[in-house]
Amino acid sequence: MADRRLLSGNEAIGWGAILGECKAFFGYPITPQSEILEFLATELPKAGGVFLQTEDEIAAVSMVYGSSMTGTRTMSATSSPGISLMQETVSLMAYLKVPSVIVDVCRFGPGSGMAQTSQTDYRQVTKGGGHGGYRCIVLAASSSQECCDLVQFAFWLADRYRMTVYVLTDATIGQSCELVDLKTRDFGALPDKDWVLRGLDERGGNGQGIHPHMWDYVGYHEDMNEKYREITENEIKYESYRMDDAEVILVAYGYVSRMAKGAVDLAREEGLKVGLLRPITLWPFPTNVLRELSLQAHHILVVEHSSGLLVEDVECALQGKVPVHLLGIWGTHRRDSSGIIYPERIVEEIKQMVGVA
Amino acid sequence: MGEGAMIKQQIVGKPKAVQLDFLPFKFCPGCHESLVWRALGEVIDELDIEGKAIACLDIGCSGILMVGLTVDGIHCLHGRSTAVAAGVKRVLPQAICFNIGGDGSLGAIGVGHVINVMMRSDPITTIFLNNSGYGMTGGQVAPTSLLGLRTTTTPEGRDVQSAGFPLHLSEIAATMTGTAYASRVSVHTPANYQKARKAIKTAFQKQMDGVGYSIVEILCACPPNWGLSPLAANSFVEEKLIGEFPLGEFKNVDKIEHTFDPELKRVGRVKRG
Amino acid sequence: MSGLGGQGLLTMGKLLAQAGSSHYRYVTYHPNYGPSMRGGECECMVTLSNEENASIASRNPSAAILMGAAAWMLHEPQVKPGGLLLVDSSIVAERTMRDDVTVHYIPATQMALELGLAMVSNLILLSAYLEVTKALPIEAIEKALKDKYTGTKGERYLPLDLDATKLGAKFIIDS
Numbered sequence: 001m002a003d004r005r006l007l008s009g010n011e012a013i014g015w016g017a018i019l020g021e022c023k024a025f026f027g028y029p030i031t032p033q034s035e036i037l038e039f040l041a042t043e044l045p046k047a048g049g050v051f052l053q054t055e056d057e058i059a060a061v062s063m064v065y066g067s068s069m070t071g072t073r074t075m076s077a078t079s080s081p082g083i084s085l086m087q088e089t090v091s092l093m094a095y096l097k098v099p100s101v102i103v104d105v106c107r108f109g110p111g112s113g114m115a116q117t118s119q120t121d122y123r124q125v126t127k128g129g130g131h132g133g134y135r136c137i138v139l140a141a142s143s144s145q146e147c148c149d150l151v152q153f154a155f156w157l158a159d160r161y162r163m164t165v166y167v168l169t170d171a172t173i174g175q176s177c178e179l180v181d182l183k184t185r186d187f188g189a190l191p192d193k194d195w196v197l198r199g200l201d202e203r204g205g206n207g208q209g210i211h212p213h214m215w216d217y218v219g220y221h222e223d224m225n226e227k228y229r230e231i232t233e234n235e236i237k238y239e240s241y242r243m244d245d246a247e248v249i250l251v252a253y254g255y256v257s258r259m260a261k262g263a264v265d266l267a268r269e270e271g272l273k274v275g276l277l278r279p280i281t282l283w284p285f286p287t288n289v290l291r292e293l294s295l296q297a298h299h300i301l302v303v304e305h306s307s308g309l310l311v312e313d314v315e316c317a318l319q320g321k322v323p324v325h326l327l328g329i330w331g332t333h334r335r336d337s338s339g340i341i342y343p344e345r346i347v348e349e350i351k352q353m354v355g356v357a
Numbered sequence: 358m359g360e361g362a363m364i365k366q367q368i369v370g371k372p373k374a375v376q377l378d379f380l381p382f383k384f385c386p387g388c389h390e391s392l393v394w395r396a397l398g399e400v401i402d403e404l405d406i407e408g409k410a411i412a413c414l415d416i417g418c419s420g421i422l423m424v425g426l427t428v429d430g431i432h433c434l435h436g437r438s439t440a441v442a443a444g445v446k447r448v449l450p451q452a453i454c455f456n457i458g459g460d461g462s463l464g465a466i467g468v469g470h471v472i473n474v475m476m477r478s479d480p481i482t483t484i485f486l487n488n489s490g491y492g493m494t495g496g497q498v499a500p501t502s503l504l505g506l507r508t509t510t511t512p513e514g515r516d517v518q519s520a521g522f523p524l525h526l527s528e529i530a531a532t533m534t535g536t537a538y539a540s541r542v543s544v545h546t547p548a549n550y551q552k553a554r555k556a557i558k559t560a561f562q563k564q565m566d567g568v569g570y571s572i573v574e575i576l577c578a579c580p581p582n583w584g585l586s587p588l589a590a591n592s593f594v595e596e597k598l599i600g601e602f603p604l605g606e607f608k609n610v611d612k613i614e615h616t617f618d619p620e621l622k623r624v625g626r627v628k629r630g
Numbered sequence: 631m632s633g634l635g636g637q638g639l640l641t642m643g644k645l646l647a648q649a650g651s652s653h654y655r656y657v658t659y660h661p662n663y664g665p666s667m668r669g670g671e672c673e674c675m676v677t678l679s680n681e682e683n684a685s686i687a688s689r690n691p692s693a694a695i696l697m698g699a700a701a702w703m704l705h706e707p708q709v710k711p712g713g714l715l716l717v718d719s720s721i722v723a724e725r726t727m728r729d730d731v732t733v734h735y736i737p738a739t740q741m742a743l744e745l746g747l748a749m750v751s752n753l754i755l756l757s758a759y760l761e762v763t764k765a766l767p768i769e770a771i772e773k774a775l776k777d778k779y780t781g782t783k784g785e786r787y788l789p790l791d792l793d794a795t796k797l798g799a800k801f802i803i804d805s
Contacts, residue, residue, distance in 0.1 A: 023448065024448045050447045059440040063444025063447065096432070258684070
């Protein structure tokens with residue numbers, strides 16, 4: 001029988017790291033990410049990996065960089081302000097094509113914000129995050145099971161494309177517990193890591209880690225564009241739920257997508273034809289999928305726990321052909337940071353939108 | 358190119374770990390970094406660690422050194438070379454990891470990482486180049502700039518009210534339990550050069566013996582930013598820099614002694630799933 | 631389950647979820663709390679189901695265990711018609727005006743204090759909930775408690791914990 005356990009999203013991320021053969025973790029505590037740190041402090045050394053709590057997120061990501069350079073599968077995890085702190089090195093890793101996995105358990109922003117749930121960092125992670133016009137793959141988990149599976153997938157993608165892959169969750173997914181099948185996932189063969197630096201005795205050679213594109217910056221951007229195109233062609237992942245005859249399409253990710261799923265069921269009970277598109281890869285975004293699905297739809301409702309960030313990508317995909325509505329952070333059940341967008345609230349919004357009293 | 362080839366032809370010997378692609382010099386005339394370059398090459402040869410050395414190069418003139426060494430090198434962001442070296446060492450303990458940075462990298466923007474590797478006793482080696490100012494960005498005030506020294510951002514000279522007092526990193530290192538070795542050297546005379554070489558060798562040896570963190574602070578002349586000729590800059594090291602930054606070994610231990618109270622293991626929180 | 635941090639709400643929710651793991655195919659435990667460890671508003675929602683839980687939580691739960699005045703204000707009107715309210719009446723003085731829900735007023739904190747430890751009020755309420763709904767046998771909670779605390783600092787309270795789980799169920803049977 002499969003190993004099935006009740007795990008929080010954060011613990012499931014820790015398990016994903018271990019099953020994904022992560023051998024080094026560097027991180028700094030921040031609510032609501034700390035359980036990842038606490039879990040790996042105990043479990044990673046048992047699995048033969050290195051764990052270190054660093055002095056800050058900058059040190060954490062610097063060590064991720066150094067460790068990944070040696071070819072070691074390395075991860076860090078943080079929450080929104082920590083992601084901001086890491087951006088300079090994420091940009092450097094994009095430039096030097098160093099794989100890494102970074103988990104963002106999103107909290108309420110901007111600024112120090114509050115430790116409770118939100119989705120206010122969509123734009124930050126999906127548009128690269130730092131300077132230099134690079135991109136990172138972003139995987140959005142919506143359950144504990146997915147936390148475990150997507151971290152493993154993130155390591156594979158990072159090694160496959162030599163880039164940073166974010167796993168984006170939120171305080172709700174991070175803290176909520178669900179049953180998880182602990183399974184090692186196999187995503188296929190990976191290219192040889194012929195670029196690592198481990199000293200001349202092993203592999204490597206002077207200069208590999210310095211300025212590979214110093215004399216051809218244009219070439220760097222051309223290479224990367226080609227790579228981004230390949231990823232967009234091959235790696236888009238999404239889930240569509242009760243979409244067959246849907247006239248109203250909800251678009252949501254993370255914890256909100258779970259609430260939206262609940263809303264779809266509630267609305268269907270009342271005879272409303274509602275479906276849900278849940279992007280799993282936020283970058284690359286399932287633009288074409290959405291465009292095709294929208295042909296049958298009268299309304300699109302984007303639900304997100306922010307002031308409207310995901311909605312920009314949706315509008316961009318639909319190019320004004322279908323009206324796009326937004327239920328944003330004002331849909332939460334209370335006005336302080338403990339607010340949650342509940343399924344019932346989404347159903348109200350759908351009714352208002354389609355004109356059912 | 359022709360000039361470089363000519364210089365190469367005149368060289369009769371060099372450390373194995375020194376790479377001649379580096380010629381002609383990328384350093385300014387009278388810069389002491391070339392001597393640090395040679396000393397590092399000699400030490401790497403002597404200890405026979407070329408194959409397992411990994412250098413983490415910070416931003417600034419110190420980063421130029423990388424191109425001059427044959428060993429594996431990692432390009433690091435400003436101030437982060439210490440943390441990167443610590444990260445490499447954690448996953449590759451058999452490597453000899455060292456980082457090179459100036460007073461801007463390690464004294465200002467990245468000083469927090471330096472204090473933290475000392476605290477954690479990460480067995481890495483830091484080569485800290487102190488030239489009393491920012492070199493590559495063109496002579497701004499650094500934490501190590503001498504009081505009264507004119508810089509592009511302290512045009513009336515460094516004053517205490519706005520820029521405080523010079524930073525003594527080696528002395529700080531010596532107060533930290535996790536430090537195995539801390540010394541300040543210079544390379545402005547042949548005798549001092551030999552001492553500097555010995556200090557770098559001792560520092561690497563501490564790492565190889567697994568004792569703890571080691572740091573060598575090297576006073577370096579920066580003729581263009583000091584507005585002095587190479588010769589005058591050399592004398593400036595002797596006359597002014599050493600006055601503020603005395604040379605010597607501040608800490609040298611073969612074992613870091615420590616005890617801990619076993620009772621403390623029973624206090625505090627542990628989380629269980 | 632809603633009240634203040636320190637009342638054992640999250641522990642109660644996690645226990646229910648853990649105990650439910652071996653009886654239901656899908657289990658969700660969803661906590662929501664502020665930044666302070668003790669004294670802040672705190673709540674969690676547990677869903678036990680044999681059908682896949684589409685949603686992680688709902689605004690209108692079928693049952694609520696309320697352990698504070700603010701929790702009462704927020705959740706008393708929200709429980710589904712036909713649902714269940716369990717209230718710690720040693721803390722909450724209010725009485726519901728609704729006639730479409732079943733209510734049990736249980737002086738759980740008072741009972742816990744008489745048992746010797748205020749901290750077990752959560753278990754009194756939890757076992758009362760199980761006695762009313764039969765969502766799980768009480769033994770499942772007892773097993774979860776033993777699994778959680780055997781070999782830890784909390785082990786010395788285990789006998790008290792088990793007494794509390796009996797007390798809550800007894801209160802419902804007697805009432």
